[in-house]
Amino acid sequence: MEYPALARESLDRVAASKPLIHQITNVVVTNDSANLTLAFGALPVMAYAPQEAAEMAAISQALVLNIGTLSEEEIAAMLLAGKAAGDKGIPIILDPVGAGATAFRTESALRLLRELPITVLRGNRGEIGALVGSGEVRGVEATGSEDPREVATAARDAFGITVAVTGATDVVAGQETTYLVNNGSPLLAGITGSGCMATATIGIFATAGSDPALQTALGLATYGLAAERAAQGDPGPGTFRARLLDEVAALHSEGTSGVNIVESRES
Amino acid sequence: MEYPALARESLDRVAASKPLIHQITNVVVTNDSANLTLAFGALPVMAYAPQEAAEMAAISQALVLNIGTLSEEEIAAMLLAGKAAGDKGIPIILDPVGAGATAFRTESALRLLRELPITVLRGNRGEIGALVGSGEVRGVEATGSEDPREVATAARDAFGITVAVTGATDVVAGQETTYLVNNGSPLLAGITGSGCMATATIGIFATAGSDPALQTALGLATYGLAAERAAQGDPGPGTFRARLLDEVAALHSEGTSGVNIVESRES
Amino acid sequence: MEYPALARESLDRVAASKPLIHQITNVVVTNDSANLTLAFGALPVMAYAPQEAAEMAAISQALVLNIGTLSEEEIAAMLLAGKAAGDKGIPIILDPVGAGATAFRTESALRLLRELPITVLRGNRGEIGALVGSGEVRGVEATGSEDPREVATAARDAFGITVAVTGATDVVAGQETTYLVNNGSPLLAGITGSGCMATATIGIFATAGSDPALQTALGLATYGLAAERAAQGDPGPGTFRARLLDEVAALHSEGTSGVNIVESRES
Numbered sequence: 001m002e003y004p005a006l007a008r009e010s011l012d013r014v015a016a017s018k019p020l021i022h023q024i025t026n027v028v029v030t031n032d033s034a035n036l037t038l039a040f041g042a043l044p045v046m047a048y049a050p051q052e053a054a055e056m057a058a059i060s061q062a063l064v065l066n067i068g069t070l071s072e073e074e075i076a077a078m079l080l081a082g083k084a085a086g087d088k089g090i091p092i093i094l095d096p097v098g099a100g101a102t103a104f105r106t107e108s109a110l111r112l113l114r115e116l117p118i119t120v121l122r123g124n125r126g127e128i129g130a131l132v133g134s135g136e137v138r139g140v141e142a143t144g145s146e147d148p149r150e151v152a153t154a155a156r157d158a159f160g161i162t163v164a165v166t167g168a169t170d171v172v173a174g175q176e177t178t179y180l181v182n183n184g185s186p187l188l189a190g191i192t193g194s195g196c197m198a199t200a201t202i203g204i205f206a207t208a209g210s211d212p213a214l215q216t217a218l219g220l221a222t223y224g225l226a227a228e229r230a231a232q233g234d235p236g237p238g239t240f241r242a243r244l245l246d247e248v249a250a251l252h253s254e255g256t257s258g259v260n261i262v263e264s265r266e267s
Numbered sequence: 268m269e270y271p272a273l274a275r276e277s278l279d280r281v282a283a284s285k286p287l288i289h290q291i292t293n294v295v296v297t298n299d300s301a302n303l304t305l306a307f308g309a310l311p312v313m314a315y316a317p318q319e320a321a322e323m324a325a326i327s328q329a330l331v332l333n334i335g336t337l338s339e340e341e342i343a344a345m346l347l348a349g350k351a352a353g354d355k356g357i358p359i360i361l362d363p364v365g366a367g368a369t370a371f372r373t374e375s376a377l378r379l380l381r382e383l384p385i386t387v388l389r390g391n392r393g394e395i396g397a398l399v400g401s402g403e404v405r406g407v408e409a410t411g412s413e414d415p416r417e418v419a420t421a422a423r424d425a426f427g428i429t430v431a432v433t434g435a436t437d438v439v440a441g442q443e444t445t446y447l448v449n450n451g452s453p454l455l456a457g458i459t460g461s462g463c464m465a466t467a468t469i470g471i472f473a474t475a476g477s478d479p480a481l482q483t484a485l486g487l488a489t490y491g492l493a494a495e496r497a498a499q500g501d502p503g504p505g506t507f508r509a510r511l512l513d514e515v516a517a518l519h520s521e522g523t524s525g526v527n528i529v530e531s532r533e534s
Numbered sequence: 535m536e537y538p539a540l541a542r543e544s545l546d547r548v549a550a551s552k553p554l555i556h557q558i559t560n561v562v563v564t565n566d567s568a569n570l571t572l573a574f575g576a577l578p579v580m581a582y583a584p585q586e587a588a589e590m591a592a593i594s595q596a597l598v599l600n601i602g603t604l605s606e607e608e609i610a611a612m613l614l615a616g617k618a619a620g621d622k623g624i625p626i627i628l629d630p631v632g633a634g635a636t637a638f639r640t641e642s643a644l645r646l647l648r649e650l651p652i653t654v655l656r657g658n659r660g661e662i663g664a665l666v667g668s669g670e671v672r673g674v675e676a677t678g679s680e681d682p683r684e685v686a687t688a689a690r691d692a693f694g695i696t697v698a699v700t701g702a703t704d705v706v707a708g709q710e711t712t713y714l715v716n717n718g719s720p721l722l723a724g725i726t727g728s729g730c731m732a733t734a735t736i737g738i739f740a741t742a743g744s745d746p747a748l749q750t751a752l753g754l755a756t757y758g759l760a761a762e763r764a765a766q767g768d769p770g771p772g773t774f775r776a777r778l779l780d781e782v783a784a785l786h787s788e789g790t791s792g793v794n795i796v797e798s799r800e801s
Contacts, residue, residue: 034459192568236780246503301726513770
């Protein structure tokens with residue numbers, strides 16, 4: 001099947017199953033992530049307390065961990081939720097926001113990768129690079145000039161999991177296949193949490209198929225396609241942010257024919 | 268007086284008195300709740316620290332407690348604020364977000380109901396049902412097929428307070444009168460925090476009249492009327508969310524003639 | 535040079551240097567502040583954990599502290615970040631949200647002023663007044679009838695730093711010069727966090743020039759000018775909020791010719 005049809009199929013599965021997406025995420029993007037999840041037809045739940053993190057994860061269909069405004073207590077909740085998710089075989093997506101900017105973020109991300117059966121790791125090339133010893137980050141933005149494909153491959157080999165490095169072209173490095181996703185818009189860089197929302201999207205799509213790398217590529221492409229549509233007419237960031245949710249919700253009626261994924265088997 | 272006129276009267280009282288609405292709420296909806304409060308002409312204040320919760324509640328005109336992203340420290344703050352509010356006779360509104368999904372949420376909501384003089388309890392039928400031993404919840408969404416009217420009545424009898432179960436039709440069970448509120452829009456289910464904003468609205472309207480059940484019905488109907496207007500033309504969720512605030516702020520000029528409440532005395 | 539040209543110059547410097555603005559702010563406004571920072575062409579980073587606050591501040595170009603939803607742990611993080619910023623000579627902007635409403639807020643703001651080399655203090659006349667023994671506050675809103683100019687001057691003399699008291703006219707009291715900023719819109723009072731965003735703007739502009747009072751006046755005027763443009767046609771608060779970000783991002787193309795600052799040397 002072609003990628004646009006596969007993306008459509010995943011969207012339909014999400015709409016039919018209304019998966020519960022447990023998100024332990026940062027305070028900057030929590031509202032946007034919840035609204036994005038609803039726009040995809042899935043159900044968000046934000047539950048951060050150690051007292052309930054494992055119980056909530058165990059009734060969910062995916063777990064999204066995001067270290068954007070991390071605290072010690074949140075790490076404890078992530079470990080509890082992640083272990084429960086692992087026991088149930090639920091996919092876990094990790095977004096190491098700002099890894100490389102401070103030792104606390106880098107070390108916390110590495111600890112989560114070590115102690116939990118993470119399914120997909122997503123970040124910009126600076127963040128992912130920092131986890132494999134390269135990468136330059138200022139705050140939560142990638143700087144430097146690493147090749148995103150090399151960064152993704154190095155992280156995949158280091159951690160043995162699917163790794164998505166997002167940017168102008170998103171690179172998804174799976175165990176056998178690497179996907180290049182050409183959807184998206186420069187306007188995404190003008191709003192906060194656009195990367196975090198990409199990570200939430202991966203969590204949603206991970207519930208709709210069994211191949212993590214393929215589902216990650218389909219999710220990023222579909223989200224990027226909605227962003228392209230929202231960017232038409234070059235709106236300002238406040239308008240773009242509202243339209244992005246509109247266009248995600250409109251994917252069912254507007255279709256996925258613009259999904260642009262290029263497969264690239266390792267040579 | 269007819270309900271639309273009563274709703275108008277409450278709006279006018281809020282605009283004249285600018286009540287301070289102290290909200291201890293979840294991180295997902297805090298911005299939306301604050302903006303909604305301003306749109307109604309009231310003043311929001313979010314104060315979560317145990318060191319100040321009681322002092323802030325004591326200078327407020329209503330206290331809104333929402334357990335959507337609860338922590339141990341937040342429960343402590345809620346108990347302190349609630350006791351101060353009770354001592355001053357200030358109405359307290361409780362939103363047991365996600366009760367039934369985890370034991371921590373169910374037990375925390377029951378503890379707040381037991382230890383504080385809650386005035387109005389508002390949730391969906393799953394959440395309220397969970398507090399009286401029925402109810403099905405996935406994350407923070409109601410599933411199952413309970414009759415919302417039976418759930419509201421059971422909770423009213425169990426806790427001896429006004430209970431609002433919101434959904435396609437909102438049911439407000441007071442001690443003597445039950446109100447059915449027919450305002451609202453299916454689009455509300457497409458944005459996060461629409462229930463939490465309904466709860467904040469109840470807190471605002473509770474400052475404008477002495478009958479908790481009537482004020483709750485008026486608040487839900489007025490909020491639902493603004494949602495109906497915001498839903499015209501079937502916008503996407505990002506646009507609807509912005510318009511909802513616009514329409515709440517426009518209630519003074521647009522009026523309340525669409526308020527649709529049906530009274531139903533117990534037989 | 536005239537003020538509009540100076541404002542333009544600061545905007546251009548920000549766009550060229552992309553300063554990292556470390557913000558320890560409240561949960562109500564964190565998303566809006568981050569989006570505003572991006573709209574100005576700067577990079578936001580929200581980092582609240584004591585484990586990383588100093589490290590993040592040390593790589594930033596400005597530090598913005600906002601006590602809107604303060605906790606004990608956040609005070610600890612602010613002190614660590616503030617000391618690191620002071621060691622590096624990075625400007626620190628303090629927003630004492632709700633000072634005067636509770637003892638915890640007033641005392642925490644005073645402690646930060648005492649222990650950290652704050653560069654600019656910004657609040658409404660109630661909040662700033664409370665820090666110098668006058669001022670009336672309800673929640674986070676100024677009431678009472680103090681003259682904002684007297685409040686600003688008193689606080690400048692008490693703390694020996696630049697003080698901005700924002701309102702219908704913003705007053706910026708520097709060591710030698712007082713600026714009156716006549717930009718802005720009444721619609722700003724209809725959205726939450728408009729004051730917090732003004733504070734973030736000051737942090738951004740503080741990276742683009744060495745005179746704190748002048749940079750504060752330029753920042754407030756530029757932000758107010760964007761608000762004036764966003765207010766055209768008198769939109770509701772939900773639409774205004776989105777347009778405000780749009781207009782900030784459009785400042786580069788639309789220009790700063792409406793910047794309206796009046797200098798007033800002490801007589």
